[in-house]
Amino acid sequence: MPMTPISSKCTKKEANRGAWTAEEDQKLAKVIEIHGPKRWKIIAAKAGLNRCGKSCRLRWMNYLRPNIKRGNISDQEEDLILRLHKLLGNRWSLIAGRLPGRTDNEIKNYWNSHLSKKVKQNEKQNGRSSEIQESMPKNSKLNEHNLDAISRKPEEGTSNGDLEAKPNLFGDALLDFCNEEPLDLGWMREFLEMDESWFNLL
DNA sequence: AAGTATACCAACCGCGAGCGC
DNA sequence: GGCGCTCGCGGTTGGTATACT
Known part of the structure; x- marks a missing residue:
């Protein structure tokens, strides 16, 4: 009897579905x-x-996975998600990469159920667009290169000289901001004030 | 108490990128 | 270069819990 080719897709026939036991x-x-x-x-x-x-x-x-945090997203984490979302858009895995212990799925769910409403409300109040990348000045310091830099996960290239070889505008302090305890976003304000017009959009 | 609406979140789906053959 | 396989990502769905009428 010929072997059935293994499909890369989950078919209803082959796979158990629903909640995991x-x-x-x-x-x-x-x-x-x-x-x-x-x-x-x-x-x-x-x-x-x-x-x-x-x-x-x-x-x-x-x-x-070990070291997964579940539930109780703190105000600081929420703030961070909001800011990173403005910066990166719906790139949940990248955002999750800056929040140790959080998964892209959790952040995505949290955004869809909590934050998107908040953002809409805020936008109604102050009439701002959430599309920071669209409205960023063309000569903004936060260009694609820097986006790439912030996209890097904390465990990537932090001690292998990669960042040293390709210095980024943010630097390690920025890349590791989410590990700060307690989380201090003051540096972010300070950094972003380098281009005040851009920061005002946040 | 029962029915309905809403919120939340785990899981699924489809797509595209990367890789090896 | 083409093909198949694997993996990762983002969007969406569907089940359950909770709030409301």
């Missing part, structure tokens, strides 16, 4: 412990879960 979580975590969090298709098969690799990856990334 504690037992499934346990099995998945066990397999990842052995094989590492890659080759999700293989992991899904090895775990003996009737789930597609994609689903396993999502579960791991959003719930089972």
